[in-house]
Amino acid sequence: xxxxxxxxxxxxxxxxxxxxxxxxxxxxxxxxxxxxxxxxxxxxxxxxxxxxxxxxxxxxxxxxxxxxxxxxxxxxxxxxxxxxxxxxxxxxxxxxxxxxxxxxxxxxxxxxxxxxxxxxxxxxxxxxxxxxxxxxxxxxxxxxxxxxxxxxxxxxxxxxxxxxxxxxxxxxxxxxxxxxxxxxxxxxxxxxxxxxxxxxxxxxxxxxxxxxxxxxxxxxxxxxxxxxxxxxxxxxxxxxxxxxxxxxxxxxxxxxxxxxxxxxxxxxxxxxxxxxxxxxxxxxxxxxxxxx
Amino acid sequence: xxxxxxxxxxxxxxxxxxxxxxxxxxxxxxxxxxxxxxxxxxxxxxxxxxxxxxxxxxxxxxxxxxxxxxxxxxxxxxxxxxxxxxxxxxxxxxxxxxxxxxxxxxxxxxxxxxxxxxxxxxxxxxxxxxxxxxxxxxxxxxxxxxxxxxxxxxxxxxxxxxxxxxxxxxxxxxxxxxxxxxxxxxxxxxxxxxxxxxxxxxxxxxxxxxxxxxxxxxxxxxxxxxxxxxxxxxxxxxxxxxxxxxxxxxxxxxxxxx
Amino acid sequence: xxxxxxxxxxxxxxxxxxxxxxxxxxxxxxxxxxxxxxxxxxxxxxxxxxxxxxxxxxxxxxxxxxxxxxxxxxxxxxxxxxxxxxxxxxxxxxxxxxxxxxxxxxxxxxxxxxxxxxxxxxxxxxxxxxxxxxxxxxxxxxxxxxxxxxxxxxxxxxxxxxxxxxxxxxxxxxxxxxxxxxxxxxxxxxxxxxxxxxxxxxxxxxxxxxxxxxxxxxxxxxxxxxxxxxxxxxxxxxxxxxxxxxxxxxxxxxxxxxxxxxxxxxxxxxxxxxxxxxxxxxxxx
Numbered sequence: 001x002x003x004x005x006x007x008x009x010x011x012x013x014x015x016x017x018x019x020x021x022x023x024x025x026x027x028x029x030x031x032x033x034x035x036x037x038x039x040x041x042x043x044x045x046x047x048x049x050x051x052x053x054x055x056x057x058x059x060x061x062x063x064x065x066x067x068x069x070x071x072x073x074x075x076x077x078x079x080x081x082x083x084x085x086x087x088x089x090x091x092x093x094x095x096x097x098x099x100x101x102x103x104x105x106x107x108x109x110x111x112x113x114x115x116x117x118x119x120x121x122x123x124x125x126x127x128x129x130x131x132x133x134x135x136x137x138x139x140x141x142x143x144x145x146x147x148x149x150x151x152x153x154x155x156x157x158x159x160x161x162x163x164x165x166x167x168x169x170x171x172x173x174x175x176x177x178x179x180x181x182x183x184x185x186x187x188x189x190x191x192x193x194x195x196x197x198x199x200x201x202x203x204x205x206x207x208x209x210x211x212x213x214x215x216x217x218x219x220x221x222x223x224x225x226x227x228x229x230x231x232x233x234x235x236x237x238x239x240x241x242x243x244x245x246x247x248x249x250x251x252x253x254x255x256x257x258x259x260x261x262x263x264x265x266x267x268x269x270x271x272x273x274x275x276x277x278x279x280x281x282x283x284x285x286x287x288x289x290x291x292x
Numbered sequence: 293x294x295x296x297x298x299x300x301x302x303x304x305x306x307x308x309x310x311x312x313x314x315x316x317x318x319x320x321x322x323x324x325x326x327x328x329x330x331x332x333x334x335x336x337x338x339x340x341x342x343x344x345x346x347x348x349x350x351x352x353x354x355x356x357x358x359x360x361x362x363x364x365x366x367x368x369x370x371x372x373x374x375x376x377x378x379x380x381x382x383x384x385x386x387x388x389x390x391x392x393x394x395x396x397x398x399x400x401x402x403x404x405x406x407x408x409x410x411x412x413x414x415x416x417x418x419x420x421x422x423x424x425x426x427x428x429x430x431x432x433x434x435x436x437x438x439x440x441x442x443x444x445x446x447x448x449x450x451x452x453x454x455x456x457x458x459x460x461x462x463x464x465x466x467x468x469x470x471x472x473x474x475x476x477x478x479x480x481x482x483x484x485x486x487x488x489x490x491x492x493x494x495x496x497x498x499x500x501x502x503x504x505x506x507x508x509x510x511x512x513x514x515x516x517x518x519x520x521x522x523x524x525x526x527x528x529x530x531x532x533x534x535x536x537x538x539x540x541x542x543x544x545x546x547x548x549x550x
Numbered sequence: 551x552x553x554x555x556x557x558x559x560x561x562x563x564x565x566x567x568x569x570x571x572x573x574x575x576x577x578x579x580x581x582x583x584x585x586x587x588x589x590x591x592x593x594x595x596x597x598x599x600x601x602x603x604x605x606x607x608x609x610x611x612x613x614x615x616x617x618x619x620x621x622x623x624x625x626x627x628x629x630x631x632x633x634x635x636x637x638x639x640x641x642x643x644x645x646x647x648x649x650x651x652x653x654x655x656x657x658x659x660x661x662x663x664x665x666x667x668x669x670x671x672x673x674x675x676x677x678x679x680x681x682x683x684x685x686x687x688x689x690x691x692x693x694x695x696x697x698x699x700x701x702x703x704x705x706x707x708x709x710x711x712x713x714x715x716x717x718x719x720x721x722x723x724x725x726x727x728x729x730x731x732x733x734x735x736x737x738x739x740x741x742x743x744x745x746x747x748x749x750x751x752x753x754x755x756x757x758x759x760x761x762x763x764x765x766x767x768x769x770x771x772x773x774x775x776x777x778x779x780x781x782x783x784x785x786x787x788x789x790x791x792x793x794x795x796x797x798x799x800x801x802x803x804x805x806x807x808x809x810x811x812x813x814x815x816x817x818x819x820x821x822x823x824x825x826x827x828x829x830x831x832x833x834x835x
Contacts, residue, residue: 032635033635033638033639080804081804084808084809085807085808088811090807090811092634093579093581093634094807094811096581096634096635096638097760097761097764097803097807098803098804098807100583100757100760101757101761101799101800101803101804101807102800102804104754104757104796104800105796105797105800105801105804107754108796108797108800109797112794112797219753222639222642222643222646225639226639226643229636229639233635262650262653262654263650263651263654264650265643265646265647265649265650266647266650266651268643269640269643269644269646269647270647272639272640272643273628273629273640273643276628276632276636276639276640277628344712346708346711346712365711366711366712367711367712367713367714367715367716367717370711370712370713370714371714375712375713376712378709382706382708382709383706383709384701384702384705384706384709384710385705386701386704386705386769387698387701387702387705391698394695394698395695395698395699395701395702395710395713395715396713396714397695398695398698398699398715399699399713399714399715399716400714401695403694403695405696405723408690408691408694408695408696409687409690409691410687410690411690415694419694419695422695458713461713462713462714
């Protein structure tokens with residue numbers, strides 16, 4: 001594996017890490033795998049496209065508005081798909097089904113609105129490739145990496161330095177006590193979803209840039225899931241590590257003759273399977289033994 | 293024949309930073325009724341979980357008669373003859389009262405998948421037999437008129453009885469009862485003690501009991517083990533343990549204060 | 551008013567697939583986003599055997615189904631003891647892997663272009679008979695010791711194990727059976743449409759079947775059948791385009807989950823056995 005591949009893998013992984021963290025946040029507070037996040041990715045990817053082309057905005061502004069859109073969308077999703085389930089204390093299966101359904105619904109809305117045509121984002125930068133001592137990096141990749149790092153840093157700041165962050169972490173550890181302590185759980189959940197939506201918006205734009213726009217884009221949420229699993233379900237830093245590893249792995253696999261991007265899913269499937277068998281708690285996670 | 297039906301030797305279990313159980317040993321004599329008491333969080337339910345295989349042991353062994361059962365998977369330990377009830381009633385809510393007992397009989401009901409899929413005569417015959425056995429068990433605890441009800445529609449005391457009927461279906465040698473009288477009013481507690489005695493005699497059950505109600509413990513137990521912070525604090529006959537100053541300090545003292 | 555033969559055939563095929571999903575999700579509580587890939591295994595194995603190797607249809611059909619069973623065993627073995635979320639992930643991954651393999655083995659499978667020239671061997675009587683038999687088997691399964699133990703595992707796995715129920719063994723059994731049913735549905739499908747391509751067997755199809763089971767009520771086979779029929783024929787009658795049909799399904803599920811989590815029939819079945827249902831909190835699942 002060359003350093004070049006490593007660079008590419010890391011930049012790909014940084015996008016995955018934003019997806020994975022958004023995924024992990026919801027898992028932390030509501031204890032289920034939120035597949036509707038895929039829908040958020042798709043919708044925001046297209047939204048970003050519309051914003052960028054209609055208003056000819058550069059990357060920073062596109063990201064700003066798209067992430068706002070993502071935040072709003074996520075809050076709406078929480079209201080429609082999960083609020084009542086929380087009220088009814090429904091079993092986890094229902095959250096899961098609701099999230100998948102929401103994801104499919106959004107995917108199909110996009111399909112109807114845009115049909116299955118492929119679109120691509122406009123070029124944001126003049127120069128397309130950066131060069132440094134023989135290493136190449138696409139400018140977009142470079143910015144994705146930088147912005148991802150900044151965003152993750154901000155997120156950590158929020159989680160560990162603000163009241164909201166404390167509330168989110170408390171909720172993820174013990175929802176009942178948090179409620180008893182007088183915290184407005186509803187608001188914390190909404191706030192978390194808003195943050196998750198923002199993350200989704202950013203990731204959506206990046207995915208749209210990286211891949212051409214198509215309605216099934218949201219299925220890349222699985223990468224987030226896999227990354228979270230590798231890192232330890234619910235563990236945020238684990239999700240980031242898992243995502244980076246996944247990105248590097250994908251770049252390597254795609255580069256190998258005979259596997260390419262066609263059979264890469266197969267290899268990843270087997271690796272995930274092996275991982276789940278040998279270390280189901282992920283790299284950083286702990287197996288939570290059910291208290292009887 | 294081994295006079296002890298259940299032998300627990302030096303078991304320990306740690307959860308992360310917490311030593312839940314440390315070096316605990318216990319002997320349940322055949323046909324005996326033994327209690328475990330101790331303040332909340334003392335590790336009593338953890339001991340049950342270790343015996344029945346819910347958690348793996350960090351160290352120590354558990355023997356059922358002469359056979360070592362520690363390390364076996366949960367369902368096998370049960371099939372060897374250890375049945376239990378739970379502190380928070382764990383009945384199967386998607387099934388009726390009768391079906392709840394049936395499921396405990398199911399692992400032992402002898403017909404194959406093919407016979408089931410085609411509803412061949414052996415499967416129909418065995419189902420009938422199993423349903424009869426299940427009704428018999430419900431009759432024992434007085435629940436036979438409720439057989440088609442949903443468990444959640446039963447009053448609390450009857451749900452507890454259903455748990456017992458279900459546990460008996462396994463034809464256990466040892467019955468682990470986790471706070472079986474919790475949530476019962478005084479009359480129900482009397483009924484309950486009666487029921488346990490009857491079952492104990494008629495079916496030669498050996499019973500290991502976790503209880504907070506001193507009345508139940510004192511009346512029923514041949515021997516009492518007191519736990520505190522996961523360790524054995526004292527053991528002995530009920531009246532002796534009741535007078536032990538350490539025990540009073542740790543546990544009964546709290547009760548007196550209530 | 552045209553409920554054409556093809557709608558009937560597809561509905562019956564759905565019923566077979568949905569009965570498999572009922573086993574795995576309704577009875578055993580596992581979420582498999584890969585049922586459609588077992589369908590693909592069945593369709594492609596039997597299709598390739600006939601188209602490329604001239605194997606007679608009955609043999610190919612049986613082989614296709616057995617291939618699905620084998621795939622179910624291979625995937626199920628490591629998967630069933632994982633947590634629910636992980637089972638969904640692994641089955642999803644398997645689905646993707648199968649699609650990738652099918653796309654890549656183009657000299658055998660026709661790749662993304664699909665497998666053409668499958669002879670039309672599926673007739674309406676065959677499909678109807680198959681659907682009836684599938685329902686017969688699954689119904690008997692549900693009311694046998696196997697079904698009961700599955701429901702016990704679904705409701706409270708820990709308690710089930712302490713009653714002596716072999717959780718992993720049963721889950722694997724159910725996994726294999728439903729894989730077989732899906733594969734057989736795939737065989738019938740391929741030999742009706744005479745053409746299959748990998749894109750037909752993606753996770754949204756798996757999700758559709760899950761949605762049908764939910765709509766009918768997780769514990770109810772009758773409900774699953776009813777919703778397969780309703781959701782299968784309604785769009786045809788009302789002439790919806792396929793994207794709107796999926797939107798409709800999704801909306802239905804969201805409404806059900808929010809307002810009537812027990813689905814149409816809850817735990818009830820029509821006919822033989824009447825059960826009382828628990829209050830509408832969705833908690834009984």
